[in-house]
Amino acid sequence: MRVAVLPCSKEKRWDVEPDAGPVAAARAYVSPLHLAAQAYAARHADAWVVLSALHGFLRPDDLVPAAYDVTFSRPGDPVISAERLAQQAQELGLTGVELLLIACPDDYADRVRAAVGEVPVALPLAGIPLDDLAGMTARLASLHKRLA
Numbered sequence: 001m002r003v004a005v006l007p008c009s010k011e012k013r014w015d016v017e018p019d020a021g022p023v024a025a026a027r028a029y030v031s032p033l034h035l036a037a038q039a040y041a042a043r044h045a046d047a048w049v050v051l052s053a054l055h056g057f058l059r060p061d062d063l064v065p066a067a068y069d070v071t072f073s074r075p076g077d078p079v080i081s082a083e084r085l086a087q088q089a090q091e092l093g094l095t096g097v098e099l100l101l102i103a104c105p106d107d108y109a110d111r112v113r114a115a116v117g118e119v120p121v122a123l124p125l126a127g128i129p130l131d132d133l134a135g136m137t138a139r140l141a142s143l144h145k146r147l148a
Helices: 032-044 082-091 106-116 133-146
Strands: 002-007 047-052 056-058 099-102
Touching (some): 002 106, 032 099, 047 106, 056 082, 082 106, 099 106
Parallel strands (some): 002 047, 002 099
Antiparallel strands (some): 047 056
8 A cells, every 4th residue: 555645734724714614634624735746646646645844644535624824844843742643653554654755844754754764655755845845846746747
């Protein structure tokens, strides 16, 4: 089984629908990068999860209760612990998959790799700087189109 790990995003459903209430993870994140990652996952993976800095691994149907602004890249944010992320990886079966397609920036990918241990991974966004969201989005879109 091939599972993709998608990045969360600063842009969330509540930015466009403030009264949305709890939203499934599949609809909660609305940035161009996240949407490109969803399209990439639909084409190349059997399943996908989102890596949220606050909530950890979220399946598409898991509810995100409300808007939040937490990121791994900002010191002091109340991010999920490495121990809890590893526990979630076990619970979701991510430690026993054939391949993890980590469609996340490098700092997020490093956390995924630490949580899953020796699982084979592919890193389609490796080496693109965190501040180059347009470059990451373009890379995923290119990979999606090339193999479509």
